[in-house]
Amino acid sequence: MTTTLNMVKTGKWYDKIIGVRHVQCILCFFCLSLAYAWRVNLTVALVAMSERSNQTGLDEDVIEGNYNFTESEKSYMQSSFFFGYIVTQIPGGYIAQRYGAKTLLMMGLTACAILTLLSPLSLKVGGWQGLGAVRFLAGLTQGAVHPATHSLLSKWAPANERGMMSTICYSGSQFGTIVTLATSGYIAHSFTSWPGIFYCGGACGFLWVLFWWRFASSTPETHRSITREELKYIEETRSVGKMQDARKMAPTPWGSIFTSMPFLSLLIVHCTHMWGFWTLLTQIPSYMRNIYEFNIESSALLSSLPYAVMMILSFFFVWLSKVLQNQKSLSLSFNRKFFNSVGHWIPMLSLIALGYVPRENEHLAVALLTLTVGISAATYLGFQVNHIDLSPNYAGTMMGLTNAAANVMSALAPLAVGHIVKDPKNVNEWRTVFFLAAFFYFIGNLLFVVFGRTDVQWWDSPEPVDEESVEAGVPLAPDQQNGQKIIAKS
Missing domain, CATH: 1.20.1250.20 (MFS general substrate transporter like domains)
Structure with missing residues (x-):
């Protein structure tokens, strides 16, 4: 006590x-x-x-x-x-x-x-x-x-x-x-x-x-x-970097952001995620109604089930993340990429499987749908927090950039489905939709795994180069080295 x-x-x-x-x-x-x-x-x-x-x-x-x-x-x-x-x-x-x-x-x-x-x-x-x-x-x-x-x-x-x-x-x-x-x-x-x-x-x-x-x-x-x-x-x-005073913040480094591979991979994975996610949320009710004659919209319980599972799994993934963090041999980068892979590649597989579920087995289709939407909660510990990893000072601006682009993809996804699915009762056309979404899930996460980073980028908190330190032979920090390169080029 x-x-x-x-x-x-x-x-x-x-x-x-x-x-x-x-x-x-x-x-x-x-x-x-x-x-x-x-x-x-x-x-x-x-x-x-x-x-x-x-x-x-x-x-x-x-x-x-x-x-x-x-x-x-x-x-x-x-x-x-x-x-x-x-x-x-x-x-x-x-x-x-x-x-x-x-x-x-x-x-x-x-x-x-x-x-x-x-x-x-x-x-x-x-x-x-x-x-x-x-x-x-x-x-x-x-x-x-x-x-x-x-x-x-x-x-x-x-x-x-x-x-x-x-x-x-x-x-x-x-x-x-x-x-x-x-x-x-x-x-x-x-x-x-x-x-x-x-x-x-x-x-x-x-x-x-x-x-x-x-x-x-x-x-x-x-x-x-x-x-x-x-x-x-x-x-x-x-x-790891320095938080700038908002009143004295350096100008947003637009050029550095748009030429940063970690940011570009983050931008792409956000867009591909929203394509798959909104394809599911907007088109699955139509798929279930036309292929399985199952009106999922008529039941409030079934309509909210994927969201409920997603919410429950999000807290499970938080617990799992804390367990992994306690393993000193596992880095933050591994943590981010592991959960993003869970949130993208498992839905990729379940989407493909959904297109081959027999018409008489609508309950299995509902289970796969719920899994596909629910397990995407793992991305909260993946790409969705990576903006802050890369640049705490400009995380809001970066989120605005990626979310704006991603919501354009959200609008394009239903339009693409309308061009692909001419006959709503043709399961082969729906399979094309699912394969396309699965492809986006695969490519987006692959780029994030290869090019994604979790270390604070040098342009997050640029510091002026101290010329006296350079002349004295004092080693420069990474952000100062990049600043010196920029000065040299100019």
Whole structure:
């Protein structure tokens, strides 16, 4: 008992087990939960809109005249979010890096919460075009979520906790999706009808903003209640390089970033990952319905099952990562590439197998689908945290770059499927889709394994060359050597 009290007084137990940095992590978890809940809510609401209700009041007032959307109108409403989402990826990462993630995320989610509350009214006043415009604006407000989260993690996460903290943060996306799918049906059949899906989501957003405003901070150095011990622990362990002051940060080294093979391999693996992931999420329901006559969308449990498994496995992989870290002979590079291979090459194999499951064995197909989506959670400990490994100072900007490119691939994947699959009941055409996604999974991870790195790159914290040291024969650090090469060339 005395030992425990002493540990609390010195800050060691508090700092290393339940420190302020973990509070930031939990807040980011719910940030991602809300962000993804607001993406999924329209998909569920559209189903509820198509069902004529016997309820009176708000249901009849709002829904009347908005039932008979064409498939084209539905696709425009759903895709309008992503058109806005892509636009603010790179600016969002740059702003978070320069001015801090706290204010950017607070403003973005506040705006998105307001737009979520206005969604039913926009549909009543402006029809599907009005709702599409609101969804586009919501996408603009969310574009900075991933880059800003990465920027915040780069400041708060010690190197040995980086994988764990990023996994906890990003598993919020599955949690938000699961909760939305599980509860929206009940909300839609309550007295609020389908508008309640948007009202509940928007109200939760304002609750999160209050906690974020009170307890969050862009950096450990600016947090009001962090202990000296925890601050010292984070500063000494978060990066091999030097964290720059955001107010005095060197200009973003765009040329060095785009000529860096570790970054380019990261860019490619992010794009190929999103191609496979969104091919699954957008096309598998159609595949199951046409090949197995199994309507997976009709069951909230089956719709959320892959996400639930993904969330559970993400925490299992965190535990496994900690076990591997305790093996001193295994490097961080091995850790990243091992988990990325698990998250890409096992889905690659299960996708190919899915195309050969007999029509009468739909339950095996569901199991393979769940495995394919669920085990991709391993990538949270792979490429998805590698931006911070390469450059803690510019991690937000780099996440904006790769996520913007990856979301373009997310939009192209369904279009490619539309060109390949002419007859939805032709299993051979679907096999071509799966082989293409498997090929992308293979190539992306192969490049990451070969060219991926985990050491901080020299351009992360450039330092001016000390000419007196050079003349005196003092050896230069790698970043100074590269700086000297640049000066010499110029």
